[in-house]
Amino acid sequence: MMRKLPPVLLAAGLVLVVTLSSAPRAPLYFGDRPVLPRAGFLKALFKAQIGLVADYFWLLTINRVGSARKISEYRDIYYYADLTTDLDPRFAKVYTFAGITIPIHFGREEYANVEESSRILRKGMVNAPEDKRIHFQLAYNLMFFERRYREAATIIEELAKEPGAPEWYSGLATRLYAQSGDFDTSLGLAQALRDSAEDDETRAYYERRVNEILQERLLQELDAAIQRYQQREGRPPTSLEALVASRDVRELPADPLGGKLFIGEDGRSYSTAARFRLEIIYDEKTEDGERLVPKPLDSKSQ
Amino acid sequence: MSAFGAMVWNGFREARRNRVTVVVGAFAAVVLLSSTLVTEVTVATFDRVLTDFGLGMMSLILVFLTIFLSSGLLSREIERRTIFLVVSKPVSRSQFLLARLAGNMLTLAVLMGAMLLIFLSQLVMFQVAVNPTQVLAVVGLWFELLVLTSAGILFSSFAGPAVSAIATTGIYFAGHLANDLFDIAQRLDDGPVKAVATALYYLLPNLEKMNFRPQATYALPVDASTFFSGVGYGLGWAALFTAAAIFIFERRDFR
Numbered sequence: 001m002m003r004k005l006p007p008v009l010l011a012a013g014l015v016l017v018v019t020l021s022s023a024p025r026a027p028l029y030f031g032d033r034p035v036l037p038r039a040g041f042l043k044a045l046f047k048a049q050i051g052l053v054a055d056y057f058w059l060l061t062i063n064r065v066g067s068a069r070k071i072s073e074y075r076d077i078y079y080y081a082d083l084t085t086d087l088d089p090r091f092a093k094v095y096t097f098a099g100i101t102i103p104i105h106f107g108r109e110e111y112a113n114v115e116e117s118s119r120i121l122r123k124g125m126v127n128a129p130e131d132k133r134i135h136f137q138l139a140y141n142l143m144f145f146e147r148r149y150r151e152a153a154t155i156i157e158e159l160a161k162e163p164g165a166p167e168w169y170s171g172l173a174t175r176l177y178a179q180s181g182d183f184d185t186s187l188g189l190a191q192a193l194r195d196s197a198e199d200d201e202t203r204a205y206y207e208r209r210v211n212e213i214l215q216e217r218l219l220q221e222l223d224a225a226i227q228r229y230q231q232r233e234g235r236p237p238t239s240l241e242a243l244v245a246s247r248d249v250r251e252l253p254a255d256p257l258g259g260k261l262f263i264g265e266d267g268r269s270y271s272t273a274a275r276f277r278l279e280i281i282y283d284e285k286t287e288d289g290e291r292l293v294p295k296p297l298d299s300k301s302q
Numbered sequence: 303m304s305a306f307g308a309m310v311w312n313g314f315r316e317a318r319r320n321r322v323t324v325v326v327g328a329f330a331a332v333v334l335l336s337s338t339l340v341t342e343v344t345v346a347t348f349d350r351v352l353t354d355f356g357l358g359m360m361s362l363i364l365v366f367l368t369i370f371l372s373s374g375l376l377s378r379e380i381e382r383r384t385i386f387l388v389v390s391k392p393v394s395r396s397q398f399l400l401a402r403l404a405g406n407m408l409t410l411a412v413l414m415g416a417m418l419l420i421f422l423s424q425l426v427m428f429q430v431a432v433n434p435t436q437v438l439a440v441v442g443l444w445f446e447l448l449v450l451t452s453a454g455i456l457f458s459s460f461a462g463p464a465v466s467a468i469a470t471t472g473i474y475f476a477g478h479l480a481n482d483l484f485d486i487a488q489r490l491d492d493g494p495v496k497a498v499a500t501a502l503y504y505l506l507p508n509l510e511k512m513n514f515r516p517q518a519t520y521a522l523p524v525d526a527s528t529f530f531s532g533v534g535y536g537l538g539w540a541a542l543f544t545a546a547a548i549f550i551f552e553r554r555d556f557r
Contacts, residue, residue, distance in 0.1 A: 044475075044479060044482075045475075047475075047478040047479055047482075047510070048361055048365070048474075048478045048509065048510075048513060048515075049358040049361055049362055049515075050516070051350075051353075051354035051357070051358055051515055051516060051518075051519040052354045052355060052357075052358025052359065052362075053358075054354070055340075055347075055350070055351050055354045055355065055358075058347065058351070059340065059351070088519075090520065093346055093347050097346075
């Protein structure tokens, strides 16, 4: 009996192992988040090798990006990056990498996972403030995903003060302040930049920017009048003159840049002196590659 | 060769004959070389990942080898009765104990040297900048292992190998978490609990003082005073543990 035991055990073991072997099970989820070890536990267990363990979870973070297909899978990246940066808060690369890869565009300026992306970037700004890419990435989120222009402008304005910052940062800050409707800050910043300019080119640029801000303030007032007209009449005005006739504006204002004001196809006001409004411009093209620019409502008003 | 030198050399030869040491050495080489694979799947943080994996694996493997080697150092000799061969010779017990300690540290130094060579050649191979902190981190690790070895020998002087190994592992974890203990103690209101926690911190060897791996991760310089105070602190604890081990070992009856 005992002599037969080893071959029987061997055969039984082989049968069990061969039939029950399978690919690893999918990772566990608790609600909609992946189950990951607690940072405190890992810190206590691997205090002496914390860099190694943080890097291991960093590699897993990268791996999630490679395998993510669904919006929820992109959101998982946040939890991995959050754990990695709990283990090593100074690991600056993780913040920007996760901040860029988490948000998903699902058509016509709609984005998912924006909150998680901004959360990890804000954490990075606290833990690795010297890494300016984190600041810029958060400003990008605020501009394009969250449309919180004023907050984005504040960050970009700070970044513009850094030595070696690109020159266009200051211009972007003035544009963002204007878009947020904070014309006083925008004007003040543009005037300060104009007055402190050390060359004629920069001075001319900010001189024009001051006028662009004044123009944008005007156009936003006209937009509000167009909105009022449309709500009352149930249809958009055909021209800016119609707004004067209906007493929605007292008179047609003069364009600070010397152009002619008109209503565009999208029902907003524009000026012939500037190709675009002073706001974030999306580089959109038609199907045959022509750059989309605002066109007047009717060609006669051009 | 003096009797002491012969004993040190003998300890080293024994460790080399010990299959565990050889296996660990081979394993370490494989692990270090396989960290090359890890760098295949990383982005933009190549230097850091290579450094962390190299130094981290080195410390993990060597710490557990140290605990294994040191916790059986004296107890195995006593169990096998080979201790009688030594105590009947004209060498003092303290000399014997110190020689075992030195033999162990020589074994670890040789293994560590080999691992450092593999690690540095990897850095050169991948054109990663070698910075002095990486080497300092390895030197700091040797002093951490010295503290652990002397703790292992101390436990081994009055307990069996299993108990010594568990106690030394405890010293390892407690030593690395000592900083946290101190932080927690500082946040407490003044009173007996705070006093006991603070005292406990000072009674534990703070192994983080010899851990320069976090600085190596970020290629930060380690100034001389930080390095030497860490190393001196490690030597101090090793001296304390060894003195206690000799004190116990001198008075033990081997019957």
